[in-house]
Amino acid sequence: MAPMNVVQTLSPTLSIRNSLHSLIALLITILVIVVVYLSQHGEQLLEDCAKSKNSEKSNLRCDLFSGKWVFDNESYPLYNERQCTFMSDQLACEKFGRQDLSFRNWRWQPHHCDIPRFNATALLEGLRNKRLMFVGDSLNRGMWVSMVCLVHSAVPPEFKAMHSNGSLNVFKATEYNASIEFYWAPLLVESNSDNPVSHRLPERIVRVQAIEKHARHWTDADILVFNTYLWWRSKSQMKVLWGSFENSDGIYKYVKRLRVYEMALKTWSDWLEVHVDRSKTQLFFVSMSPIHERYIFRHREEEAKLITSIKGMGDERRSLCQHGKEIL
Numbered sequence: 001m002a003p004m005n006v007v008q009t010l011s012p013t014l015s016i017r018n019s020l021h022s023l024i025a026l027l028i029t030i031l032v033i034v035v036v037y038l039s040q041h042g043e044q045l046l047e048d049c050a051k052s053k054n055s056e057k058s059n060l061r062c063d064l065f066s067g068k069w070v071f072d073n074e075s076y077p078l079y080n081e082r083q084c085t086f087m088s089d090q091l092a093c094e095k096f097g098r099q100d101l102s103f104r105n106w107r108w109q110p111h112h113c114d115i116p117r118f119n120a121t122a123l124l125e126g127l128r129n130k131r132l133m134f135v136g137d138s139l140n141r142g143m144w145v146s147m148v149c150l151v152h153s154a155v156p157p158e159f160k161a162m163h164s165n166g167s168l169n170v171f172k173a174t175e176y177n178a179s180i181e182f183y184w185a186p187l188l189v190e191s192n193s194d195n196p197v198s199h200r201l202p203e204r205i206v207r208v209q210a211i212e213k214h215a216r217h218w219t220d221a222d223i224l225v226f227n228t229y230l231w232w233r234s235k236s237q238m239k240v241l242w243g244s245f246e247n248s249d250g251i252y253k254y255v256k257r258l259r260v261y262e263m264a265l266k267t268w269s270d271w272l273e274v275h276v277d278r279s280k281t282q283l284f285f286v287s288m289s290p291i292h293e294r295y296i297f298r299h300r301e302e303e304a305k306l307i308t309s310i311k312g313m314g315d316e317r318r319s320l321c322q323h324g325k326e327i328l
């Protein structure tokens with residue numbers, strides 16, 4: 001079984017490299033990678049990582065993508081859910097009485113180095129005058145909430161603000177002029193599911209060639225972390241619209257789901273190529289992870305199995321992931 005779950009930096013040609021983990025794993029990896037990247041130290045590590053990929057391990061210093069999940073109840077979890085005023089009810093397991101909370105104690109351990117413990121102040125210094133933006137579906141919204149909660153305790157109340165306007169949610173650490181944002185675009189391209197609140201519709205319609213409405217909000221971000229996943233797990237065909245939702249002369253057609261996914265990713269990557277200055281903006285694409293369903297772990301062994309393996313991923317998701325990889 002090929003590793004599927006992917007956290008990857010996008011090379012200029014948007015080609016893909018990957019490694020694999022579960023939801024929590026993924027969550028922590030993203031945070032860790034973004035965090036590490038932002039500290040000076042991490043920048044070095046990532047550079048080394050990229051180099052070692054190119055020059056076949058000539059540089060063995062550290063590949064952050066090669067590692068494993070370890071249980072660590074001494075230095076993890078990194079934040080306390082109950083103390084984070086920005087935690088959303090959708091993600092507040094502890095608040096609603098969940099007992100088995102040790103899933104929060106898993107830490108990513110690269111094989112060849114140690115990642116410095118998360119330091120919110122160092123992160124904020126790295127983000128000074130910058131925008132870090134998560135774009136995608138509710139899985140990426142979870143990443144954003146976690147990131148906000150991670151830095152929350154390092155910022156006094158008078159120096160932080162949260163604003164939401166439509167699909168855009170912005171946490172700001174004013175002392176640093178640093179923004180940590182989330183933009184709701186579950187399919188990346190436009191669709192009839194773009195309303196951040198009421199998006200559960202009987203039939204999904206995708207405008208595979210239209211992205212500008214969303215993308216104009218991303219243009220100036222310094223770090224972009226994309227995902228698009230949950231909303232592609234539907235029937236074998238999806239309804240595609242060529243034209244606009246407002247005009248009645250649009251053309252609607254049912255197209256195979258994987259083909260629609262392919263067209264959407266093409267629109268997205270073309271947009272990035274034209275609009276994003278790669279010397280200024282760092283791009284990440286997160287592919288698949290287990291969805292946020294109810295997982296109740298009776299034993300630590302059970303939890304470990306889900307977190308450290310990819311067994312939970314069904315054929316449907318595997319094909320989607322594989323396909324995404326081929327397209328990019």
Ligand SMILES: *[C@@H]1O[C@H](CO)[C@@H](O)[C@H](O)[C@H]1NC(C)=O
Pocket residue numbers: 073
């Ligand atoms: C950490 O986990 C180990 C092994 O499960 C356990 O023996 C120990 O009591 C735990 N420590 C804390 C502080 O929870």
Ligand SMILES: *[C@@H]1O[C@H](CO)[C@@H](O)[C@H](O)[C@H]1NC(C)=O
Pocket residue numbers: 119120121122125
């Ligand atoms: C966190 O980072 C700040 C700024 O880089 C540094 O001054 C501080 O000592 C760090 N804290 C820890 C616990 O490493």
Ligand SMILES: *[C@@H]1O[C@H](CO)[C@@H](O)[C@H](O)[C@H]1NC(C)=O
Pocket residue numbers: 129130131177178179
């Ligand atoms: C604050 O950060 C934004 C980017 O988020 C930047 O465009 C702006 O110039 C910064 N303001 C100052 C005063 O540096």
Ligand SMILES: *[C@@H]1O[C@H](CO)[C@@H](O)[C@H](O)[C@H]1NC(C)=O
Pocket residue numbers: 165166
């Ligand atoms: C919210 O966004 C809309 C559309 O982008 C904009 O016209 C409006 O001024 C924004 N409102 C606030 C309070 O920022």
